[in-house]
Amino acid sequence: MTSEVKRAAVSERGPGEPTAMGFIISSIVFFVITALVGILAALKFVWPEYLGSMSFLTFGRMRPLHVNGILFGWLLAADMGLVYYVVPRLCGNRLWSEKLGLITLGLFDAVVLAAVFTTLGGWTQGLEYAELPLPLDLGVTVAWVLFGVNIFATIATRKHQQMYVSLWYIMGAIVWTAFVYITGNFATELFSGVNQANLNWFYVHNAVGLIFTPIGLALAYYFIPKAAQAPLYSHRLSMAGFWTIAFIYVWTGAHHMLHGPISQWLQTVAILCSVMLIIPVWTVITNFYGTVKGRWNRVNSDPILKYLIAGTTFYLLTCFQGPMHSLRTVNAIVSKTDWIVGHAHMAVLGAFSFFAIAGMLFAVPLMVRRPLYSAKLAQQSFWLMFTGGLIYFVSLWIGGFIQGLQWNNPTIPFIDTVIAMRPYWIARAFSGVIIFAGVVLFFYNIIQTIKGGVKPVAAEPRTA
Amino acid sequence: MFGKFDKNALMLFTGALTFFLIGGLMTTVLPWITEKSWGNPVAGLKEYSDQELRGRAIYIREGCWYCHTQQVRTLESDVKRYGWRGVDAPISLPGEFTRDKPHLFGTRRIGPDLARVGGKYDKSWHRTHFNNPRDLVPGSVMPPFPWIVTSNGGKDLDDLVAYVQSLGRGRDWRPNHDYEQ
Structure with missing residues (x-):
């Protein structure tokens, strides 16, 4: 490594896009840290006393650290970074204010860092996905408003009148998220019992459905045609997908409490809308596969397209499982089991993280104006994450389904259903190590791309 | 029908927010008003000590x-x-x-x-x-x-x-x- 030469090359470049780059670097650092925390949590199912003699290393602290770290520290920051990259390119201008962007980055990272300590210390609001204490919620909200102002101002001053589908999803996500986040983290504080639980599930469900889904799809809608070097299959389908998702997704929160102490009509509404979600999902999937049609040979050689197509396929599967889980009979078996954990990991890792990873592998080389450090490494990280992910999902589906069936036979003591899970939990911990290896290779590849290489390449044209 | 929305950012913003609010209000505010059972304690429920x-x-x-x-x-x-x-x-x-x-x-x-x-x-x-x-x-x-x-x-x-x-x-x-x- 001729690191001095490389460093000199870095310092010669202009300011570039520090906000997008800052969010991307911050997100991949948290990706590595919180994926590791996931392994520690998984090992506790195999050795319950492992790292358990100190309160801050118990499962009750590791789990929220993993979940919040992945959702906010990694995925949300990654999505924000890529939105800062994509939006100016689709608008034919530059980000409205890099200065505001850097302030947003500083605030967001300060909140995420503080959250690591509050979570380890057991300072929690006791609501899923909304564990962070109120002052930190306030920080997230302000960061999101600053992010929204910057993106909307960029869109308002755009050079192209026609807005590409990615821009709709991004605008939708920004405005929906503001409402969803405030409901889940502030409005819930005014209620108790079932009233509070209903708002909590509204938030939990829509955090995935109206934050990570629309931004993830916005990125896929941008990067799939780019990576496949093909036009989008159908503009009309993308419109149908966007407006049906905007209307239907929000109704489904109560499917988290099927058979529970919540009104039947609300459960039924949630089930109906969950099943109808098949419509927007299939329009999106048809569009993505259709775009790559005739160019499948590229998937073989291009790790970026591999991540995108695997992400699309996992998105299809996860969004087929979701409606099925919401059916009362299926729910009676899989609800509260590890099946759901497998499902959640397919959505967050298999679909939305894969979209974000593909976006970074595509965008970072263009931002630093040099090729990706190693395409081979990107292939290897893909296969590790893909294989590890599949082992993870499938082992928990099988184990969870069996446990669900066992629970439905009240003569089997609960502890026997726990002991039956052991082989699947061992497989899960093992798969976590494989996924983590892939995450580390991805991290190393991106960092080396940013740091190294002296061969400048022509930048992508700024227009979409 | 939705063709106009992809040229006018304000219309898209308003449309997306309206669609969201319909479902949002029907599933969060409406039950809070109509479902009295959610807020009324069962007989014999004591406050926590x-x-x-x-x-x-x-x-x-x-x-x-x-x-x-x-x-x-x-x-x-x-x-x-x-x-x-x-x-x-x-x-x-x-x-x-x-x-x-x-x-x-x-x-x-x-x-x-x-x-x-x-x-x-x-x-x-x-x-x-x-x-x-x-x-x-x-x-x-x-x-x-x-x-x-x-x-x-x-x-x-x-x-x-x-x-x-x-x-x-x-x-x-x-x-x-x-x-x-």
Whole structure:
């Protein structure tokens, strides 16, 4: 490594896009840290006393650290970074204010860092996905408003009148998220019992459905045609997908409490809308596969397209499982089991993280104006994450389904259903190590791309 | 029909927000107005004592709710499994949770449901179990919590056990008030 030469090359470049780059670097650092925390949590199912003699290393602290770290520290920051990259390119201008962007980055990272300590210390609001204490919620909200102002101002001053589908999803996500986040983290504080639980599930469900889904799809809608070097299959389908998702997704929160102490009509509404979600999902999937049609040979050689197509396929599967889980009979078996954990990991890792990873592998080389450090490494990280992910999902589906069936036979003591899970939990911990290896290779590849290489390449044209 | 929306950002913003608000209001604000049962406590539900509230804070701090749900669902398997000595557990009613803030319904049963656990085991059982669950339940994957048993001269344990013994007792479901202390 001729690191001095490389460093000199870095310092010669202009300011570039520090906000997008800052969010991307911050997100991949948290990706590595919180994926590791996931392994520690998984090992506790195999050795319950492992790292358990100190309160801050118990499962009750590791789990929220993993979940919040992945959702906010990694995925949300990654999505924000890529939105800062994509939006100016689709608008034919530059980000409205890099200065505001850097302030947003500083605030967001300060909140995420503080959250690591509050979570380890057991300072929690006791609501899923909304564990962070109120002052930190306030920080997230302000960061999101600053992010929204910057993106909307960029869109308002755009050079192209026609807005590409990615821009709709991004605008939708920004405005929906503001409402969803405030409901889940502030409005819930005014209620108790079932009233509070209903708002909590509204938030939990829509955090995935109206934050990570629309931004993830916005990125896929941008990067799939780019990576496949093909036009989008159908503009009309993308419109149908966007407006049906905007209307239907929000109704489904109560499917988290099927058979529970919540009104039947609300459960039924949630089930109906969950099943109808098949419509927007299939329009999106048809569009993505259709775009790559005739160019499948590229998937073989291009790790970026591999991540995108695997992400699309996992998105299809996860969004087929979701409606099925919401059916009362299926729910009676899989609800509260590890099946759901497998499902959640397919959505967050298999679909939305894969979209974000593909976006970074595509965008970072263009931002630093040099090729990706190693395409081979990107292939290897893909296969590790893909294989590890599949082992993870499938082992928990099988184990969870069996446990669900066992629970439905009240003569089997609960502890026997726990002991039956052991082989699947061992497989899960093992798969976590494989996924983590892939995450580390991805991290190393991106960092080396940013740091190294002296061969400048022509930048992508700024227009979409 | 939606063609105009992809040229006019303000229209798209308004349309997306309107669609969202229809479903949002119908599933959050409407039930809050119409579902009186969600906010009315069942007869006989007492407010938590200060001690039970301190115990509840420990339960939340240690993340017990990540592995234990608190809801007997409308499923025969729940009613039978979480009953005690041949008596079925009553299905959880919204009115039993009006004092719960935050709610602890939970999503995952890594361990058993605790909605009706109050009075099933006595305090010495809980002391041993919190110290190391595998001493009483071989094969359990629950973490040991020795610091709860020893800290504050045993006061934390008293508080937590008081809370656990209160669970599901809003309704007197055991014949002859047959509850362990």
